[in-house]
Amino acid sequence: MKDTSKMDDKAAREILQGMRKQAGTLFRALDRDGDGILSAQEIANAPEVLRALDTDGDGYLREEDLGGSTDIYGMIRRSGIVKVLDLDGDMVIGPEDIANASNRILELDTDGDGQITPIDDLPPPGANFEVLMNMGTPSQTLKYQRKMFHREPANSGPKPPQGDAKVQPGYLLVHEVGDRGDMQKSQRTFLMDEHGEVAHAWQTEDRHPEATVAYLMPDGNLLKTTSKSSFIVMDGKFPIGANGWINIIAPDGTVLWQWKHIEFGKECLHHDIELMPNGNILAICYVVVPVKEAYGLGWLHQRARETIVLDKIYELKPNLETGETDIVWEWSTQDHLIQDADPDLPNYGKPIDHPGRIDINWLQLTHVQFNSGQLFHMNSVSYNEQDDTIMLSAAVFNEIWLIDHSTTHEEVKTSSGGRYGRGGDILWRYGNPQTYGAGDEKDQILFWQHDAHYIPAGLSGAGNVLIYNNGMKRDANGSPEPDQMCMGLTTGAYSEITEISLPRDNNGLVISDVAPNVEWSFNHDASYDFYSPFMSGAQRLPNGNTLACQAWDKRVVEMTENGEFVLDFNIGGPGRLFRMYKYAPEHSGIKALGL
Numbered sequence: 001m002k003d004t005s006k007m008d009d010k011a012a013r014e015i016l017q018g019m020r021k022q023a024g025t026l027f028r029a030l031d032r033d034g035d036g037i038l039s040a041q042e043i044a045n046a047p048e049v050l051r052a053l054d055t056d057g058d059g060y061l062r063e064e065d066l067g068g069s070t071d072i073y074g075m076i077r078r079s080g081i082v083k084v085l086d087l088d089g090d091m092v093i094g095p096e097d098i099a100n101a102s103n104r105i106l107e108l109d110t111d112g113d114g115q116i117t118p119i120d121d122l123p124p125p126g127a128n129f130e131v132l133m134n135m136g137t138p139s140q141t142l143k144y145q146r147k148m149f150h151r152e153p154a155n156s157g158p159k160p161p162q163g164d165a166k167v168q169p170g171y172l173l174v175h176e177v178g179d180r181g182d183m184q185k186s187q188r189t190f191l192m193d194e195h196g197e198v199a200h201a202w203q204t205e206d207r208h209p210e211a212t213v214a215y216l217m218p219d220g221n222l223l224k225t226t227s228k229s230s231f232i233v234m235d236g237k238f239p240i241g242a243n244g245w246i247n248i249i250a251p252d253g254t255v256l257w258q259w260k261h262i263e264f265g266k267e268c269l270h271h272d273i274e275l276m277p278n279g280n281i282l283a284i285c286y287v288v289v290p291v292k293e294a295y296g297l298g299w300l301h302q303r304a305r306e307t308i309v310l311d312k313i314y315e316l317k318p319n320l321e322t323g324e325t326d327i328v329w330e331w332s333t334q335d336h337l338i339q340d341a342d343p344d345l346p347n348y349g350k351p352i353d354h355p356g357r358i359d360i361n362w363l364q365l366t367h368v369q370f371n372s373g374q375l376f377h378m379n380s381v382s383y384n385e386q387d388d389t390i391m392l393s394a395a396v397f398n399e400i401w402l403i404d405h406s407t408t409h410e411e412v413k414t415s416s417g418g419r420y421g422r423g424g425d426i427l428w429r430y431g432n433p434q435t436y437g438a439g440d441e442k443d444q445i446l447f448w449q450h451d452a453h454y455i456p457a458g459l460s461g462a463g464n465v466l467i468y469n470n471g472m473k474r475d476a477n478g479s480p481e482p483d484q485m486c487m488g489l490t491t492g493a494y495s496e497i498t499e500i501s502l503p504r505d506n507n508g509l510v511i512s513d514v515a516p517n518v519e520w521s522f523n524h525d526a527s528y529d530f531y532s533p534f535m536s537g538a539q540r541l542p543n544g545n546t547l548a549c550q551a552w553d554k555r556v557v558e559m560t561e562n563g564e565f566v567l568d569f570n571i572g573g574p575g576r577l578f579r580m581y582k583y584a585p586e587h588s589g590i591k592a593l594g595l
Contacts, residue, residue: 018070018071022070023122025066027081027118027122037116060092062092074184077184081108089574166566168545168558170582170587171191171583172191173216176574176577177211178209178210185575186573187208191216199595200595202251206228208226208227209241210576211270211379212224217589219588221248222251223273223275224249238268238288239377243270246259246283257325258323259325267288268285271284272378272379272381274381274382280315282315282316284378289308294308298337298360299360305373309372311374312334313331313332313392314327314330315405333358337357338357338360359437363375376396377394378392378394380452382454389403389427393449393450397431398449401426401429402426402429404418404424404427406419406420411424427512428503430445447474453465459541460544461519463501465500466499466538468495471493471494471531472493495523497546498520500517501516503515522548535551536579537580541582551576551578551579554571
């Protein structure tokens, strides 16, 4: 590997372009007539062509046969064809994979025309991946690509320290996910004990796209978001974080219940879920809106897009006996938009006069392509039974929103009704008043935040909200970076964890126009080397400590109330973490597993 610290931009650009070409090796090999399209006949001939690439005749295609090795491990898995053939992510395609190649490759054909185009296999230049990787000069880009996709051997990281009385006893629930583009695939979900050993594992064959989550249920079952084994989120289909499935899995890996909700071009589940006290499940869902329909909603941005992507929340009632699922409540962003572009269109008004509404034309990120047209990027959902409210994290807006769950099916679509009398409008919002015209960039507090959630009852700060404020697009001085998509790796960006208490009246109801109190924070002054530009989360533990998951390098940190690190190690192996949870030995789910 070349030393990128001394590499000029021309050399780095050549390496990046070369890796892209290598990733398209299988497509070019299958495209026998060179017309840039895999026809039905070329797809049918795929097994024969692939067998011809087997240079040593052992029946297996390895990394060098697929276009590797590249300067960054896993880069050839940018190819959708490689992903659907190499399902386990080990860079080896075996005889069975080759025999089934035609059917596997056809899974990339989501428009049903029976053929595969380059965009089905690799995103074109300028699409999501390139925008995501635009961290500065080509040499800086290559340097940080290597860091982001670095692969350590499994279990190579330091083990949790043993015998420290300040560490919360318990088991870490490790739910590994694929990294961006699934270049390093991982599908492990297991409980790690205090010695760093696997205490229990759930064996499943499904896929863990980036930003899937898993929770240990009180009965020892596992609740998680997931997808079919060959599912790939390619550009133009759904934004990052899409998955489409929710599973409840028994300790032996048996799927007890499953809800599949994915229809290309329309809706797909993504990111987080929440188990409610009554056993129902809240789930976040992408909603694809054709751009002509979006213009009818007052959307102004004239971009080369066919769709924009909004969000909705489903409340599901699972039936483990029958496997059926009832949708008992739902909330949609589309019902609560505001626009000041055209008085003849719906929801016309000034956003500052309607803070409970969402300005469809407010976008912080110039590079909307990074989000595949999504306007909000909701990445967490949390429920408070006492208030009957739902907390949502909208990363593009750099805000957390509070909505009323007590509304009826009709009230939730309006601005009246429910316990708070506001219908489905936002009751309270925090993090970035620019989004409704009430401030400027100096007033922004949250930067691409994740895992905004209510602290559960029985813990220190119960009822307060804990937020992992990633800090992406913020420099070392806490100021917003230029309006472009970048990871903040060259500007000294930093992450922090903040605990806030919501403003309430004498009846305990949240007051909509009052700022919260900051009850506790970690790294607010950037004094620690603590940063993850995306994903990540924090959890309050029974002994008062806070557990943090620094997702992009699989770092696990546990700190006391005073910010003392009592646990700090990295979990080795491929992929990333979206969240990390620790369950105490007395947790009913741990007891149900017999640990």
